[in-house]
Amino acid sequence: MAPNESNGCPSPAIGVGPSYRPEAEKPTATVSRKVDQSNVHILPQTPQLIALLTMIRDKDTQRADFIFYSNRIIRLLVEEGLNHLPVVPHTVTSPVGKDYTGVKFEGKICGVSIMRAGESMEQGLRECCRSVRIGKILIQRNEETSLPKLFYEKLPADIKDRWVLLLDPMLATGGSAIMAVEVLKNKGVPEDRILFLNLIASPEGIKNFAEKVPKVRVITAFVDQGLDDKNYIVPGLGDFGDRFYTL
Numbered sequence: 001m002a003p004n005e006s007n008g009c010p011s012p013a014i015g016v017g018p019s020y021r022p023e024a025e026k027p028t029a030t031v032s033r034k035v036d037q038s039n040v041h042i043l044p045q046t047p048q049l050i051a052l053l054t055m056i057r058d059k060d061t062q063r064a065d066f067i068f069y070s071n072r073i074i075r076l077l078v079e080e081g082l083n084h085l086p087v088v089p090h091t092v093t094s095p096v097g098k099d100y101t102g103v104k105f106e107g108k109i110c111g112v113s114i115m116r117a118g119e120s121m122e123q124g125l126r127e128c129c130r131s132v133r134i135g136k137i138l139i140q141r142n143e144e145t146s147l148p149k150l151f152y153e154k155l156p157a158d159i160k161d162r163w164v165l166l167l168d169p170m171l172a173t174g175g176s177a178i179m180a181v182e183v184l185k186n187k188g189v190p191e192d193r194i195l196f197l198n199l200i201a202s203p204e205g206i207k208n209f210a211e212k213v214p215k216v217r218v219i220t221a222f223v224d225q226g227l228d229d230k231n232y233i234v235p236g237l238g239d240f241g242d243r244f245y246t247l
């Protein structure tokens with residue numbers, strides 16, 4: 001079969017920074033594919049982000065480094081996610097007695113991690129939002145069928161009144177993330193108050209997710225080439241949960 005949009009055509013390769021270097025002197029790297037879905041926000045493909053992703057994609061990167069570099073990307077995702085929350089005008093007076101017209105966040109938030117791999121993103125969220133409430137949804141993908149199964153959920157009682165930062169580093173078929181959004185919707189959270197923070201997505205997963213839950217905003221670091229015959233993301237990074245917790 002010839003490569004096409006659905007079975008994994010190569011991602012674009014461009015010269016990656018720094019910007020003051022002439023194009024001819026920049027190393028060529030594979031950057032994220034662009035997508036059509038307007039609810040998807042891909043982090044800027046900076047040399048720093050590409051270097052961090054290169055570390056965690058490498059099969060020879062050991063667990064301590066995998067955790068360290070994943071955490072750095074997670075921090076970038078959380079910072080970008082917070083840019084999508086609404087703010088209201090807020091004026092303060094500085095120590096020299098002058099007013100500064102600024103803003104402050106409007107409304108309450110909470111994190112929700114899709115266990116197990118999504119729990120790896122909780123620390124990054126806590127670093128930015130000190131005492132944030134965190135709910136858990138345990139969904140596991142069947143290794144043979146790739147279909148998600150819901151085992152458990154424990155969420156803040158007032159979750160329907162909060163903005164939800166949904167956390168899972170991998171979006172492959174999209175089945176697990178869609179199921180998690182359905183759990184949140186059943187608790188009364190409107191789709192457009194959910195932000196899904198994700199490290200690596202497949203184009204198939206992005207399409208499926210945007211079709212099923214079109215109002216959920218996706219913040220991802222990278223849209224990869226596609227899926228293999230076991231529905232693993234390619235080139236991907238393998239099993240995120242195993243690499244972060246057990247390997």
Ligand code: PRP
Binds near residue numbers: 114146170
């Ligand atoms: C992984 C990953 C996502 C899911 C993605 O979890 O963390 O939750 O697979 O695949 P999908 O988009 O095809 O549903 P997994 O179920 O392997 O469990 P883990 O977090 O314990 O590794």
Ligand code: URA
Binds near residue numbers: 236237240
């Ligand atoms: N889960 C992972 O951890 N990696 C994949 O590539 C797909 C699902």
